[in-house]
Every structure is written in structure tokens, then in C-alpha cells.
Amino acid sequence: KLRAAEATRRKLHNTIQELRGNIRVFARVRPFLPGDGDADARKPAVEPGADGVSLALAGEAEGAPRSPTRGGEHDKRRPRKRETYAYDRVFGPEVGQEEVFGEVSEFVQSALDGYQVCLLSYGQTGSGKTHTMQGAGSGPMRGIIPRAMEQVAAYCAQQRTRGWAYEMEVTYVEIYNEQVRDLLGEDAGAPTTRDFGRAEAQSGLEVRRDPKTGRVFVDGATRRPIDPADAAAVDALVACAARHRCVASTEMNAVSSRSHAVFTLHLTGTNAERRARLRGALHLVDLAGSERLDRSHAQGQRLKEAQSINKSLSALAGVFASLNAKRSHVPYRDSRLTFLLQPALSGDGKTLLFVNLSPTAASANESLCSLRFAKQVNQVELGKATRAVETV
Numbered sequence: 001k002l003r004a005a006e007a008t009r010r011k012l013h014n015t016i017q018e019l020r021g022n023i024r025v026f027a028r029v030r031p032f033l034p035g036d037g038d039a040d041a042r043k044p045a046v047e048p049g050a051d052g053v054s055l056a057l058a059g060e061a062e063g064a065p066r067s068p069t070r071g072g073e074h075d076k077r078r079p080r081k082r083e084t085y086a087y088d089r090v091f092g093p094e095v096g097q098e099e100v101f102g103e104v105s106e107f108v109q110s111a112l113d114g115y116q117v118c119l120l121s122y123g124q125t126g127s128g129k130t131h132t133m134q135g136a137g138s139g140p141m142r143g144i145i146p147r148a149m150e151q152v153a154a155y156c157a158q159q160r161t162r163g164w165a166y167e168m169e170v171t172y173v174e175i176y177n178e179q180v181r182d183l184l185g186e187d188a189g190a191p192t193t194r195d196f197g198r199a200e201a202q203s204g205l206e207v208r209r210d211p212k213t214g215r216v217f218v219d220g221a222t223r224r225p226i227d228p229a230d231a232a233a234v235d236a237l238v239a240c241a242a243r244h245r246c247v248a249s250t251e252m253n254a255v256s257s258r259s260h261a262v263f264t265l266h267l268t269g270t271n272a273e274r275r276a277r278l279r280g281a282l283h284l285v286d287l288a289g290s291e292r293l294d295r296s297h298a299q300g301q302r303l304k305e306a307q308s309i310n311k312s313l314s315a316l317a318g319v320f321a322s323l324n325a326k327r328s329h330v331p332y333r334d335s336r337l338t339f340l341l342q343p344a345l346s347g348d349g350k351t352l353l354f355v356n357l358s359p360t361a362a363s364a365n366e367s368l369c370s371l372r373f374a375k376q377v378n379q380v381e382l383g384k385a386t387r388a389v390e391t392v
């Protein structure tokens with residue numbers, strides 16, 4: 001009986017998912033870490049539950065809607081307010097990389113089937129974005145990038161026996177200060193922490209759209225042919241890109257990622273016998289920290305940087321808001337990031353947004369912002385995706 005009920009629930013869930021189109025939001029709450037503070041601070045402010053992520057706010061949160069009946073004096077004595085946000089999936093701190101990937105693999109499969117697919121990790125610095133996308137090492141802590149490549153390798157090996165041949169290339173770029181930079185270039189031998197003055201002087205790469213095919217690409221980015229079955233080559237590629245990412249100190253975190261890193265697997269599958277060719281793309285995006293400016297007291301170069309980072313993130317929010325409202329104009333061109341991801345973020349593509357959250361009370365206000373951003377994304381409906389299958 002229980003099993004039948006579960007099957008019915010699943011079926012209903014799948015139907016709802018189909019109606020909702022091609023955009024999903026998964027929330028992931030990371031565990032407490034040694035640096036998070038003493039035992040007193042260990043009462044989680046963000047908690048995953050069956051019906052969503054609940055957030056405890058001490059008194060009135062900054063930016064929270066104010067009720068006229070709430071007097072300022074009472075606020076201090078009032079118990080912590082709890083709000084719950086529902087998403088497609090919620091992963092608690094105990095959920096490991098393998099289990100998370102289990103829920104992601106259908107998106108990887110879509111790219112193999114010829115769709116434009118985009119996975120994004122969103123959240124404040126230290127919330128687990130890089131852990132989710134890239135992970136650590138080649139063991140059980142490895143993240144979505146290496147696991148996706150393993151899945152691609154396994155599937156392609158199987159399809160080769162059915163007459164399919166594949167061409168695969170990876171591009172890996174960074175968008176920093178609205179400038180696009182190659183992370184795989186020969187001369188990308190810069191140190192981990194860059195000289196930002198010099199970095200700014202470099203001219204960025206351009207994102208372009210081929211008017212004939214509608215494909216969007218970074219002009220001049222290194223396209224590295226890759227055999228996804230070669231795990232060592234995949235690791236080397238990720239390590240190379242990680243060395244070249246821009247990092248800078250802020251008061252909020254010793255090392256904070258201030259740039260968006262976009263890993264893209266471009267794949268073309270051809271079947272001569274069936275005279276078919278399909279082209280898919282899988283974008284795996286580790287976004288810059290979403291923390292607001294005021295908390296890191298950024299000034300000068302940092303301030304300019306923060307505004308540019310916000311430009312791409314607010315453009316992303318703007319795209320989702322327009323999709324949400326079903327507006328005829330969606331402002332993909334407002335930032336490099338949204339322009340590059342346009343095919344995946346439009347009705348023709350598939351998108352999965354991870355909202356990464358820290359459980360600490362100190363991060364509650366940032367978590368609130370992330371939960372609200374993700375809620376808006378969760379309400380977006382994209383149309384039915386189309387895949388690129390050509391006759392050759």
C-alpha cells in the first residue's frame with residue numbers, strides 16, 4: 001500500500017514537473033564547519049525540511065517586509081521568526097556529493113540528447129558553490145564537473161556501439177568585472193591572486209552570437225578537445241582553470257571568489273548510418289559570491305568589482321523576472337553572463353539552479369536574499385525545450 005502511495009506521489013510529482021517546464025531549483029545547505037564559531041553559534045538558522053528550507057530570523061531582518069502592528073520594543077522579546085521556502089529538491093548537510101549528483105544526472109543526459117543545458121551554483125561566499133560544482137580531489141568529494149564527465153564517457157561508450165561518433169571540446173572562461181577571460185589559454189600562467197590593476201588593462205574576450213546558427217560563443221576562448229573517459233585529463237583541466245581564477249580578499253572571507261567561472265562541454269554526436277547529428281552543450285557555472293556590498297565594506301577597486309559582479313547577478317535576476325512575468329523582451333544582453341547562457345536560459349534550453357546556503361545565524365540575512373532570489377527562479381516556467389538534431 002505504501003509503495004503504491006509512493007508511486008502515485010512520484011507520478012503526480014513528475015506530471016507537475018512536466019507542466020512546470022525546464023527550470024529547476026535545488027537548495028543545498030552545507031554542514032557547520034570548524035570556522036563557523038563556537039557551540040553556542042551552532043543553532044542552525046537555516047534548516048532543510050520535508051516542505052522546504054526554513055530560515056530563522058532574529059527579530060526583523062533587514063529588508064524584510066514590516067508589519068505596522070509590530071512595535072520596535074516587542075521585537076527584542078519576540079521568538080525568532082521562521083519562514084519556509086519550497087524548491088524542487090532540498091539537500092541537507094548530511095547529503096553527499098554522490099546523492100546530489102544522482103539528482104543532477106538527468107540534466108547531463110539532456111545535453112547528451114542535444115539540448116543546451118545550464119547548471120548554476122548561487123550563494124554567498126563560503127556557502128558551498130565550488131564544493132557543489134567542482135568539489136575536491138578525485139575521490140568521493142569530487143563534484144558535478146568530474147561526475148558529469150564520467151557520465152558522458154559512460155554514455156558515449158555505449159552509444160559508440162550503436163554507430164555514434166562524438167566530438168567533444170571544453171571551454172572554461174571567467175567573467176570578472178564584465179570582462180571575459182580564458183582559463184585554458186597557453187599564457188594563462190598568472191598567480192592565484194592577481195594584480196588587479198594589470199588584469200583590468202587586459203582586454204577581455206567577446207561573447208558573440210552566430211546569426212546563422214543562433215549559437216552563442218566566446219570568441220577566442222581556447223577549445224580544448226577532451227576525452228571525458230580520461231579522468232586525469234579532466235582533473236588537470238579543472239586544476240588549470242582553478243589556478244587561473246581571480247580571487248581577492250574581502251573582510252568577509254579571507255579568499256573570496258569574485259568572478260563567475262563557466263565550464264562548458266560542447267558535444268557533437270554523429271551517426272552516419274542514421275544520417276543524424278546532434279549538438280548539445282553543458283554549462284557548469286560557479287557564480288561569484290552573491291553577498292551584498294555593505295557587509296564587506298568594499299572600496300575603490302573592490303567597489304567597482306562588486307558593482308560589476310552585481311551587474312551579472314542582477315542581470316540573471318532580471319532574466320528570470322522577465323521569464324517569470326512572460327514578458328516578450330527578456331534582457332539577455334544586459335550582461336556577458338546572461339548573453340553567453342542565453343540558449344540554455346531560454347525556452348529552448350534547460351536550467352538547474354543550486355542555491356547554496358550556510359547554516360549559520362551570522363549568515364541569516366544573506367541566506368534570506370539567496371532564498372528569495374531562488375524563489376523567484378523557482379516560479380519561472382520555460383516552454384518545452386527543443387534539441388538540436390540535424391540531418392547530415
Ligand code: ADP
Binds near residue numbers: 029
Ligand atoms: P563557495 O564556493 O560558495 O565560496 P566553498 O564551496 O568553497 O564555498 O565551501 C566553503 C567551505 O565549505 C569549503 O571548505 C568546503 O569544502 C566546505 N563545504 C561546502 N559545502 C560542503 C558540504 N556539502 N559538505 C562538506 N563541506 C562543504
Ligand code: MG
Binds near residue numbers: 130131257
Ligand atoms: Mg567558490
